[in-house]
Amino acid sequence: MKSLGSIRRDFAPWSDPQAKPYIRFENVTKRFGDFTAVNNLSLSIYEREFFALLGASGCGKSTLLRMLAGFEEPTSGKILLDGQDLRGIPPYRRPVNMMFQSYALFPHMSVEKNIAFGLKQEGMSKADIDRRVAEMLKLVKLERFASRKPHQLSGGQRQRVALARSVAKRPKVLLLDEPLGALDKKLREETQFELMDLQQELGLTFVVVTHDQEEAMTMADRIAIMDKGEVMQVATPAEIYEAPNSRFVAGFVGNVNLFEGSVAERTENSARITGGSGAQILVENAGEAAKGNDVAFAIRPEKIRISSRKPQDAVNALEGEVYDIAYLGDMTVYYVKLDDGQIVRASMLNAARIVDDPLTWSDRAWISFRPDAGVVLTR
Known part of the structure; x- marks a missing residue:
């Protein structure tokens, strides 16, 4: 079995034509x-x-979330949740809950009282509240901190209190607006996996708004890339990264090299692209590109090999000069200025501690890549 990128779990209802969306935005304008x-x-x-x-x-992502929560109404169009039109339904009557970036915890209340607040507002009995709060504290691993106030907690612990309070009411959908933005990098990375595990355990639908690409790629089953109030592409993280549908998406997610040119030859699956300087690139993932089309060949830095000599087996090889180098520990990034002036980024995994005959600044170098290493973009 071949797959475009790794598959984290066997979950893809969007691939089933019989599956009905749980949340549906229909021609929504705000x-x-x-x-x-x-x-x-x-x-x-x-x-x-x-x-x-x-x-x-x-780009409109938070506005979309706020309309789903009920804090804004669409100017036109419909938002459906489990088949129900949400227009006119106030936020407190919608089966959704929203967790804000600021967490909005009550500073004078303990952790357990913060979690219990929404349950009390709903009129739940004290015994049921105590049982639900204990369940939430265990879920987010904060049993020992139940009596503490928010100012006595770390950023990650406050985030978990806010999360516990958000899911205590058992909403059908949990909305998260930049939920990890206030955390430092290491804690943010750890919390991403905690959120994924929690979502699986609860069986809820999570919709998260973020500007952090790594955060979206790590946590989400699918990602909607937005720009100027429109969706540019919806796909799994692997599909977004390996098969972007436009120059915008390719450039927005991760690092990418774009070789502009026109299709000189076209067969059923492959194409030969000629650049402005006359450089030839043979590609296999040509998509809908037709002969004569102006296109861009998009290829990620890790798909490019760099060497001091031209590889004998290379189908695509271009020569240039090492323009800059960034040593990042786990990998080294080379910027190679090709003879036509284009700067190409190539990254190499530092699998060995000692490097024989390493490339350095101003060295002549060859970059090479396989015909199936990138994709052809027509827009």
């Missing part, structure tokens, strides 16, 4: 005066999915 925050957007999210809305500031 305007604030003359500014269009969300533009005629349609999107499907499935039950038990961990879904990420990823994009730069101002």
Whole structure:
């Protein structure tokens, strides 16, 4: 079995034409005066999915989340949850809960009282509240901190209290707006996996808004890349990375090299692309590109080999000069200035501690790559 990237779990309802979306945005537009925050957007999210809305500031992702939560109403279009139109339903009557970046914990309340607050508002009995709070404390591993106030906790612990409070009411959907933004890098990485495990254990649908690519790639089953109020691509993390559908998506997620040119020859699966300087690139993932089309060949840095001599077995090889080097510990990144002036980024895993005849600044070097190492983009 071959797969485009690693598969984390056997969960892909979006691939089943019979599966019904749990959350559905239908031609949703949201305007604030003359500014269009969300533009005629349609999107499907499935039950038990961990879904990420990823994009730069101002792309409309938080507005989309706020409309789902009920804090904003669409200017036009419909939002459906489990088949029910949410228009006109206030936030407190929607089967969703939202966890904010600031966590919004009550500073004068203990951890257990913070978690119990929403349950008391719903009129749950004291015995049931005590049982649910104990269950939530165990779930987020904070039993020992039940009587502490928020200021007595670390950032990661406060984040878990906010999460426990959000899921205590057993919402159908949990909305997370930049949930890990306040944490340091190491703690953020650890918490990503905790969130994934928690989502699996609870069986809830999670929708997370983030501008952090690594966060979305780590946690989400699928990602929607957004720009200027529109969805540019919806796919699994591996598909987004290995098969972007446009120059924008390829450049937004991870690092990429784009070779611009036109299709000189086209067969059923492969194509030969000629660049402006006359350089020839043979590719196998040519998609819908037709002969004569102006295209870009997108290839990730780790798919490129770099060497001091031209590899004899290389189908695609270009010569240049080492322009810059970044040693990152686990890998070394080389910037090679090709003879036509384009700078190409190539990364090599530092699998060995000692390197024989290493490349350095101003050395002549060859970059090479397989025909199936990248994709052809027509837009």
